[in-house]
Amino acid sequence: MNEDDDGGEGFKREMRDLEEMLSKLNPMAEEFVPPSLAPVVVGGHPRLVVAPPHAAAAAAAAAAAGHFGYNANGFVIQQLVNSGVPTENSFRRKKNGYTNGKRRVNSRTSMAQREDVIRRTVYVSDIDHQVTEEQLAALFISCGQVVDCRVCGDPNSVLRFAFVEFTDEEGARNALSLSGTMLGYYPVRVLPSKTAIAPVNPTFLPRSEDEREMCARTIYCTNIDKKVTQADVKLFFESICGEVHRLRLLGDYHHSTRIAFVEFVMAESAIAALNCSGAVLGSLPIRVSPSKTPVRPRAPRQSMH
Structure with a gap:
């Protein structure tokens, strides 16, 4: 009995000593x-x-x-x-691998999410250049709910390709049965996608009916030679497609090429510009696709008083 009491008291004493020692530690040491x-x-x-x-x-x-x-x-x-x-x-x-382990878990999670998106996405090729994203999405409406549709210009062909993402895998599987369907003047090919659609920053998406109308008149141009100026890009598209209303040429030191958003006066000019994919501007073939975002006018700079 005494041994048990001594053991209990000894344990309590050790705990008190440990608490006292921990209380004196400086957490910012x-x-x-x-x-x-x-x-x-x-x-x-x-x-x-x-x-x-x-x-x-x-x-x-x-x-x-x-x-x-x-x-x-x-x-x-x-x-x-x-x-x-x-x-x-x-x-x-x-x-101890705590931070590395956490990073691995996050990486695995994002990879699993990406694979899930890929399984819900189909690749569509041989698209007539007159077909809009809205018309393409309408073709697949019977297969399931369409989350996103992205049409891209092919520099090696007058035809275009696209990625269509559904809310579930069943929609993507149903879409495969539409391969060979006539859309415009050509039968489209539908295959399982190997990549996911890159998301667009939602703050750049159209916020009104006016901005959606602006998007219909705007193209997104990539792989632009860095030696090419804004005036060169404007002249190129105006001489082939029609009058340019607004143009934004962007680039940085990290990328070897530049991109541009070109808004035309007429929607027909934007459709015609899609045929310019593969045309050489400067020393590189450009890629042209419909823009998901409008070219918003820059806010005027406030003058310093």
């Missing part, structure tokens, strides 16, 4: 700071800012390579307090 939160010096004052998990390793590598705060490309690396060398705990956290 270096060993408790997640790798994504790294203290940096800004204007001579240490601050805690969110930094990429690899920032500490990058800083250490740069210092070892003698770049003194710059990486090999000449970009400034934020210097971490206490030399920025990863602590033993940061390595331990990486070894």
Whole structure:
């Protein structure tokens, strides 16, 4: 009986000691700071800012390579307090695989979702250039509910191809039976799709009947040579298709080609422009497809007073 009492008291004493020890720990001490939160010096004052998990390793590598705060490309690396060398705990956290495991789960989830979308999508080829996305979607309305329909220009053919996504796999299976159906002047071919339709940012989609009408007059042009100017694009389409009302040429340093949204005065001009897929502009063959988004006029800049 006494031994049980002593054992119980000893256990309680150990628990009290453990609680007291834990209560004295500083949760913001270096060993408790997640790798994504790294203290940096800004204007001579240490601050805690969110930094990429690899920032500490990058800083250490740069210092070892003698770049003194710059990486090999000449970009400034934020210097971490206490030399920025990863602590033993940061390595331990990486070894336990928690973050990597979470990333793997997210990756598997997104992959499964993508595969589900692909199973609900069909690939349609040999589409007459006069056929609109609305007409194509109407063809498949008897198969199931259509979620999205994307017609694309084929640079190697006067005919076009499309992707049609349904709400379920049954709709996609039913759609396969429509292969060989005449649409316009040509029989379309319908096959299971190997890819999903890339989603459009909903903020760019038409918000009114006027903007939907603008979309009918607008084409999306890709694979534009970077040497080609906005004036060149306008002249190209006006000389072949008709008067251009508004044009937006876009590009950046990360891509070797540019894209353009071209809004015509007449919807017939936009339909004619779809035949320009494969035409060489500059030194590259362009790809033309109907635009899902209108070319909104830029907001006027406010003058500085």
